[in-house]
Amino acid sequence: MSETRTVHTYCRICEPTCGLVATVDADDRVTLKPDKSHPVHGGFACHKGINFTEIHHDPDRLNHPLARRGPAKSANTIGSFEQLDWSSAFTQIAERINAVRAKHGDDVFAMYTGNPSAFNATAREGARRFAGQVGVRYAFGSGTQDCTNKFAASERVFGTANLHPIPDFAHTRYFLSIGCNPRISHMSFVHTTDPMGKMRDIVKRGGKVVYINPRRIESASPATGEVVLIKPDTDLYFLAALIHEIVANRWHDEAYLRAHGSRVGELLAFVANYSADRVAGVTGIDATTIRTIAREFASAEGASVHCSTGVNMGRQGTLAYWLVHMLSLVTGNLGQRGGNLYSPGYFPAATVGKPKSDDPFFDTEFGRIRTITGSLPGNLLADYIESGKVKALFCMSGNPLLSMGGESRLRKAFAKLELLVVIDIYPNATSTLADFVLPATDWLEREDVNAISVGFHTEPYVQYTPAVVAPVAERKPEWWIYGKLAAAIGGADPEASATFDPLSRVSRQLAGIGLTLDELKAKEGHVFRMPDPEPELLFAIGVQNGNKSVDCCPEFFTPDLAQAEVIFNELEAEPADALKLITLRTNYMVNSWMHNVPSLKRDHALDNPLHMHPDDAARRGLAAGKEIRVSNHYGSVIATVKFDETLRPGVVAMTHGWGHGGNSRMRIASNHPGVNVNELLPTGPGSFERLSNQSFMTGIPVDVALAS
Numbered sequence: 001m002s003e004t005r006t007v008h009t010y011c012r013i014c015e016p017t018c019g020l021v022a023t024v025d026a027d028d029r030v031t032l033k034p035d036k037s038h039p040v041h042g043g044f045a046c047h048k049g050i051n052f053t054e055i056h057h058d059p060d061r062l063n064h065p066l067a068r069r070g071p072a073k074s075a076n077t078i079g080s081f082e083q084l085d086w087s088s089a090f091t092q093i094a095e096r097i098n099a100v101r102a103k104h105g106d107d108v109f110a111m112y113t114g115n116p117s118a119f120n121a122t123a124r125e126g127a128r129r130f131a132g133q134v135g136v137r138y139a140f141g142s143g144t145q146d147c148t149n150k151f152a153a154s155e156r157v158f159g160t161a162n163l164h165p166i167p168d169f170a171h172t173r174y175f176l177s178i179g180c181n182p183r184i185s186h187m188s189f190v191h192t193t194d195p196m197g198k199m200r201d202i203v204k205r206g207g208k209v210v211y212i213n214p215r216r217i218e219s220a221s222p223a224t225g226e227v228v229l230i231k232p233d234t235d236l237y238f239l240a241a242l243i244h245e246i247v248a249n250r251w252h253d254e255a256y257l258r259a260h261g262s263r264v265g266e267l268l269a270f271v272a273n274y275s276a277d278r279v280a281g282v283t284g285i286d287a288t289t290i291r292t293i294a295r296e297f298a299s300a301e302g303a304s305v306h307c308s309t310g311v312n313m314g315r316q317g318t319l320a321y322w323l324v325h326m327l328s329l330v331t332g333n334l335g336q337r338g339g340n341l342y343s344p345g346y347f348p349a350a351t352v353g354k355p356k357s358d359d360p361f362f363d364t365e366f367g368r369i370r371t372i373t374g375s376l377p378g379n380l381l382a383d384y385i386e387s388g389k390v391k392a393l394f395c396m397s398g399n400p401l402l403s404m405g406g407e408s409r410l411r412k413a414f415a416k417l418e419l420l421v422v423i424d425i426y427p428n429a430t431s432t433l434a435d436f437v438l439p440a441t442d443w444l445e446r447e448d449v450n451a452i453s454v455g456f457h458t459e460p461y462v463q464y465t466p467a468v469v470a471p472v473a474e475r476k477p478e479w480w481i482y483g484k485l486a487a488a489i490g491g492a493d494p495e496a497s498a499t500f501d502p503l504s505r506v507s508r509q510l511a512g513i514g515l516t517l518d519e520l521k522a523k524e525g526h527v528f529r530m531p532d533p534e535p536e537l538l539f540a541i542g543v544q545n546g547n548k549s550v551d552c553c554p555e556f557f558t559p560d561l562a563q564a565e566v567i568f569n570e571l572e573a574e575p576a577d578a579l580k581l582i583t584l585r586t587n588y589m590v591n592s593w594m595h596n597v598p599s600l601k602r603d604h605a606l607d608n609p610l611h612m613h614p615d616d617a618a619r620r621g622l623a624a625g626k627e628i629r630v631s632n633h634y635g636s637v638i639a640t641v642k643f644d645e646t647l648r649p650g651v652v653a654m655t656h657g658w659g660h661g662g663n664s665r666m667r668i669a670s671n672h673p674g675v676n677v678n679e680l681l682p683t684g685p686g687s688f689e690r691l692s693n694q695s696f697m698t699g700i701p702v703d704v705a706l707a708s
């Protein structure tokens, strides 16, 4: 009799959360395959998800709690660690927490939460308990590195941070994709299976797909759509010009706009400044092309629009996302078949995202700032530590040293922390400066529900997964670690509390569609498929402004609209041969992780060279493969030149998340260290968007010259 068993589960690396079938042998070795029986994914998955087993079985994983035993911390020391049992770890951390509190008071504790936590429906409950128990005063998260602009825009335009209308791929005749490369990223803030299949289907049925990007991205092909090259960090002006041309030529839907929008005149006054002719030089897109896109979008029988990280990470991501919503509204596509829809899924999250205040800003010594989705600006983390406001930091599923701007500065700051606790699956760069490193389970080792997809699904479903295998060694789920830490400093023990259920929130939300968690668990593949989103849901359920109208020009944005003109003038004045740095996503990593996976270390993914157009290189006398210095006001890195004709001249690109030199605890990663391009990013006051706390991470001016 075979001793293998199979488990229906799903991937938690990126937003499609593809269905997988895990086969587990008698020795608990796991193999993963796409789940052909999944009612939505039907066998779609990528190599990253399938190869996740290499992470699960990786001998370099964290398997036991570790306590630092030396050497004294400085920016570049790598800790030596002693293995502990869990009980000792909690006792020692509690002692350190109490010592910090006795010395500095209650208001010096901070948390940093990384991107994988968003894919973990069970983590939040334990983290919430711990934050309450220890009295976390300052919260930071990876959202301010790639997406908080979206929450900041929607909260003012729709009256809820949680409404992000998704393209109706099944019916759209024109899809405008800005700063998004679905073949590589599989999309963000829209959860759809096989996104390139969706692009192919649009083209096949006679529709059009246009990607706006600073490089000829991998997604483009005759079968999947064309690229229009744009200069980085100018998306706001491109979008403004589209709306300007649509309105000026009366291609818009006046009745729809007036019926659903307020403050329309203020919107039109803003875009009036940005005709196609005026923005052509700044955006790098000629006026005829802008007008053509405007006319085709406005005249399509169902046109949809989406923007992603290439837009989010610029200086004006909130305003750009505002105009994404406006483009959809003025053309009568918002909440219409083939346009952009609201897909509530099993819980209408839009109803719980209303802004708490008309003025969320408060005074600090770093300027007047706000929180967004609970987080302070990540680019102020070093400032908070350097100023002595933060003395202890708890970091879960994140690697801020590599994923945020200014690694050198962060290293010095982290070395000053009196307590740094890292909860992760790997001994990552941040953990080298930690006092305690606690081993978390991976997603094969914990139960879960795909709660991250609420509000984003083109084909809504909810899926439960049990843990595929028991945790290896002493790995524990984050909810348990944080819950036990809370208990160690006086809270209720999660294991002793009958009321503690890490999926309690999901259970409450499922009740809204009359489903219990047990019923979901009993369904085939643990999946419950819901009806596809209907156009009327956007205004009926999604929009939260009192009169159900869309605020076409929130007063909240007023200072930033004026600033947009200042930035436009600066862009216009830039020298013609200026170089702008963008980040390059690859299929061989995700954000700053997956560097220790042998099968993802292929010939073209062994390091992170500087991609440069040959014409730009020739002007600087640089040959392919030459060692160069990339530098700017904020820092410099040494890399090699890789010629790349997909780039718009004037644009250079590097992949972020590298820089593993010296971290020998991750052997594969340290054999292919690369350099951390985030050294070239600004940090501190003025380095993030006022409206959203989003760090400035793309369109960064740099110089490139031979290294010696």
Ligand code: SF4
Pocket (backbone or CB within 6 Å): 011, 012, 013, 014, 015, 016, 017, 018, 044, 045, 046, 047, 048, 049, 050, 186
């Ligand atoms: S597309 Fe994303 S979710 Fe799907 S298998 Fe690949 S990494 Fe996992």
